[in-house]
Each structure stands twice: as structure tokens, then as C-alpha cells.
Amino acid sequence: MEIDACFRYYFQHPWSRLIVAYLVTFFNFLIFAEDPISHSQTEAHIIVVGNCFSFLFNKYPGLGWNILKVICWILAIITGLLAGKFIFHRQLFGKSCAR
Known part of the structure; x- marks a missing residue:
């Protein structure tokens, strides 16, 4: 096209x-x-810091689950950044939208 x-x-x-x-x-x-x-x-009344604290520390029992949850968040963010840069931008859009 x-x-x-x-x-x-x-x-x-x-x-x-x-x-x-x-x-x-x-x-x-x-x-x-x-x-x-x-x-x-x-x-x-939306209190952001209180909601984040509650979601992080009060929703799962024990410190181990909280640490696992934070590690999963960090891995998901890093995976999304890398997939967006290398898979979508370079492979998919770089080849299909090239001049």
C-alpha cells in the first residue's frame, strides 16, 4: 500500500x-x-497511598506472598517493556511500516 x-x-x-x-x-x-x-x-474520597498499602500488605497473608507479588509486578513491567521494544516496535511495526 x-x-x-x-x-x-x-x-x-x-x-x-x-x-x-x-x-x-x-x-x-x-x-x-x-x-x-x-x-x-x-x-x-480516593486515598491512593492507603489503597496501595492495603493492596500490598493486607490482601495476602505473610511477608513471603507480598515479596512474591512485588517480584511478579517488577517482572511483568520489565517483560512488557522488552516485548514492546523488541517484538512490537522492531519486528512487527519496523517491518510492516517501513518505507
Whole structure:
């Protein structure tokens, strides 16, 4: 599939990128202003540090399970970063989206 050079030039031009960014911002404000849920008076108390502490230390019995949980989180993050860089970006998108 070959993209027309003129279309690609205008598609990648900085002005078109700025216009798209401004339009997205404008439409986000428009949706927020017209959304009835955004005007509701419901209060929410979300304490992030307390939820993280509770999820990490109170949900599993014993210190060994907590350490295992943290090790699994770290391994999942590292695996996701490596898979994203080497498998998706280099292999899949690098070969299929190359010029």
C-alpha cells in the first residue's frame, strides 16, 4: 500500500499536527461541558497511598506472598517493556511500516 506523497506531506506537517491537538482539546472541553455527570455533586474520597498499602500488605497473608507479588509486578513491567521494544516496535511495526 503506497501513500500518496502529497497526502503524507500534509498529514505529517507540523500545522496539521497542531490543529489535531487543538481540536482534541476543544472537543474534550466540549464533552466535559455537555456531560451531565460532570456537574453531579457526588463526593469521592480516593486515598491512593492507603489503597496501595492495603493492596500490598493486607490482601495476602505473610511477608513471603507480598515479596512474591512485588517480584511478579517488577517482572511483568520489565517483560512488557522488552516485548514492546523488541517484538512490537522492531519486528512487527519496523517491518510492516517501513518505507
